[in-house]
Amino acid sequence: MRRYLVERGVKAEETLSFDTVIIGSGIAGLYAALNLDKRLSCAILTKEGVDISNSWLAQGGIAAAVSPGDKPQFHFEDTITAGAGLCNEKAVRVLVDEGPQDIASLVKLNVPFDLDEDGDLQTGREGGHRRNRIVHAHGDATGRETVKTLAAIASARENITFIQNVFLIDILTDDNRASGVLVYQDGYRIIAARNIIMCTGGIGQLYIHSTNPSIATGDGLAAAMRAGVPLANMEFIQFHPTGLYCKEPESRSFLISEAVRGEGGILINDNGERFMLGQHPMNELAPRDIVARGIMREMVRSGKDHVFLDITKESKEFLSLRFPTIYGECLKRGIDISETPIPVCPVQHYLMGGIVTDLNGMTKITGLYACGEAAYTGVHGANRLASNSMLECLVFGRRAAQHISGQAVSGSISLPAFPEPEKTEECEIDVLRLKKLIRETMSRDGWVIRRKADMEAGLKEINRLKESLETCTLKSKSLMETLNMATVGVQILTAALGRRESVGAHYRED
Ligand SMILES: Cc1cc2nc3c(=O)[nH]c(=O)nc-3n(C[C@H](O)[C@H](O)[C@H](O)COP(=O)(O)OP(=O)(O)OC[C@H]3O[C@@H](n4cnc5c(N)ncnc54)[C@H](O)[C@@H]3O)c2cc1C
Known part of the structure; x- marks a missing residue:
């Protein structure tokens, strides 16, 4: 696999440095930023504006045991049942036990949750929940209201810098330690950092029908893979029924x-x-x-x-x-x-798998974290319980930030060198056709009901496309996205073929 997406000879026009760089301004990225020690400088990078993310679109709400008739134990049981036996129980315990405290923090931050006549949080119910435990804002605009509130607070924080319309290309590493990121915004830039948190969200753009917006091309997952971090449970894609x-x-x-x-x-x-x-x-x-x-x-x-x-x-x-x-x-x-x-x-709606992390959001590379939909903490197992994803963003985003804040900081941030990629060649590429091909293949061969022969054919097709792109000079963001989509598509179909039994969201008709 190619280590970097840029070709040899490319120069960085600017180098910035921050204690922590967060990729993504969804709920995971914003909440992580707000939970960092205010003495740490932090940049939040986002591919488009803050209003283009899965978080912004979230409707139903956030699940947590906050109503009198509910308990974290009940939430735990419902999450485990939905996960079809494949949840990491330790991660689920953390999620359900710490979740109510993060909802209380959002209330303190003035997220305008809907209240009942007594002034308590209104709680709704969704599929798989045996209790009312979904808090919501402006009815069905929970994501938008939460992002708006958190983004306004983050913008006003002195230690936080927002950089919008910037494309993460690759994660830079030095001896199994993250040292910064390579990005594109009117030219290539290196951003040096002691710690990086990947909050890059989902992969819906790999499918023809998805609730995910344009940014969801799996860039963060593919960049993590190129840096040597494993992905897990990629076969578990949630298809929303409605x-x-x-x-x-x-x-x-x-x-x-x-x-x-x-x-x-x-x-x-x-x-x-x-x-x-x-x-x-x-x-x-x-x-x-x-x-x-x-x-x-x-x-x-x-x-x-x-x-x-x-x-x-x-x-x-x-x-x-x-x-x-x-x-x-x-x-x-x-x-x-x-x-x-x-x-x-x-x-297509949600990815249960992702970048493998521990309970502090830490990956196997020192200083590289992942949170939210891009991460695999194991809380969702084979299927996500409705409204548990925003809770995961909050709980594990905060834990990653706390883990980073707890580390001793000394010395200046070292500037990573511009990567030395292998030589690539100029290729004639119809990028729109390739993206369409990926979407059609994934929607035919990696959909709700799966068959071995289809998945094998799909994998062959996407692998062929990926391999042909690997050797090409990728001159645009769209081309880089296409290789990222193919990289993630190969992971999904390989994992789906490898899991022979039907479990949770992975259903094999053969
Ligand atoms: C329509 C819809 C409704 C939903 N309803 C609910 C709900 O009611 N309850 C619930 O719990 N969950 C819901 N979900 C799921 C939930 O919204 C998401 O899982 C969660 O918000 C993901 O948050 P995130 O911060 O991990 O990622 P996102 O909110 O998707 O943010 C990803 C960020 O990464 C950035 N990014 C990505 N690639 C790059 C790159 N290459 N360079 C720079 N930046 C990059 C993007 O710009 C974006 O800012 C819903 C999802 C959708 C789509």
């Missing part, structure tokens, strides 16, 4: 949150029949993989490319208040969800 169905695929599928089913929404087919009844004791609120497969089978049976989510039992007033984003977006497309069932189909 993306808003569109005839023509969109660059990002609009999500109809699980919370709609939590409020009593039912799944029906063309004939108005509830097909999830009897498939699982929790019917429509079964874990996401079970509902996604139930929908796929119903689509095959009916020959249709979607089913319907019916919440018409609720009034316009209730729905527009509880789900303002969903209500508004559907209305824009001519669907009044208080009157008409919503057409839905499964879409």
Whole structure:
């Protein structure tokens, strides 16, 4: 595998240095930054603006045992059940025990969570949760409200510098120690750092239908691999059962949150029949993989490319208040969800696997951490319990920051040398065609229901593409993204072929 994406002879135009560099301004990156010792200088780098991330789009909310009828132990049990026996129990304990304290911290930071009449946090319920424990803000705009609040505080902190519209190319290492990052922003730049936290989010852009935005091309995962850090559990991709169905695929599928089913929404087919009844004791609120497969089978049976989510039992007033984003977006497309069932189909949504870390977010390279969706802490096992991901961003983002803050700092930050890559050659590349090919292959061969022969064919295709790109001079961000996507695609299909049994979100029909 190629160590660096740049070619020989490229020069850095500027070198900056910080105690800590955080890649990503989603909830993991922002919350980690706010938990760093204020005496440490910190840069938050983000590929586009703060409003382009999975965090910004999160609707349902954040799960934590904060209501009187709930306990971390119940949350633990639900998380383990959803994870189908593959969770790291120690990591889940940390998540559920420390989660309520991080929600309390968000309240103190003035994240505008919705409150009940007594002024307590309102808690909703989603698939796989046996208690109401999802806190939410502005109804279904939890991610946006949380990011807005945290980003405003981070921007005002003297020790934090925001650098937007910058592309992380590679992580620089020196003798198994992270020494900085190589980035592109109007030229190549090196940013030297004592510690780096990778909070680069998901991989949805590898699929045709995904809820993830344009930035989700797996750059952080591929960069970590090139630096020698292993990825784990890459076969476990969560497909959300209810993306808003569109005839023509969109660059990002609009999500109809699980919370709609939590409020009593039912799944029906063309004939108005509830097909999830009897498939699982929790019917429509079964874990996401079970509902996604139930929908796929119903689509095959009916020959249709979607089913319907019916919440018409609720009034316009209730729905527009509880789900303002969903209500508004559907209305824009001519669907009044208080009157008409919503057409839905499964879409790629979340990556359970990622960069292997310990319980402090630390990877096997000293000074290199990973948190949030890009990381593999083991909390999700084979399937993520709804609304546990933002909690993971908070708990492990804070722990990484605390781990960094607890280290003694001495001496100046050493400047890494510009990497010496191997020689590459000029190639004619149609980047849009290659990205499309990756998406089509992954959506055909690495989707909700998998078969050995398909995965083998897909792996061959993506490997061929990856190998051809490895030797080319990559002159644009888009080309680098394409190689990153192919690198991650190979990991997903290899892991999926390697796991012969069906478990959690990984379902093999053979
Ligand atoms: C539509 C939708 C709804 C969701 N609803 C919920 C929910 O209700 N509850 C819940 O718990 N979870 C939900 N999730 C999942 C959750 O939002 C994410 O898992 C979580 O927010 C990920 O946060 P993050 O900080 O790890 O990554 P992100 O928020 O995705 O941020 C990634 C950051 O990395 C940066 N980045 C990536 N590559 C590069 C690069 N090469 N160079 C520089 N920067 C880079 C991006 O610019 C971005 O700032 C939802 C996800 C989606 C898509």
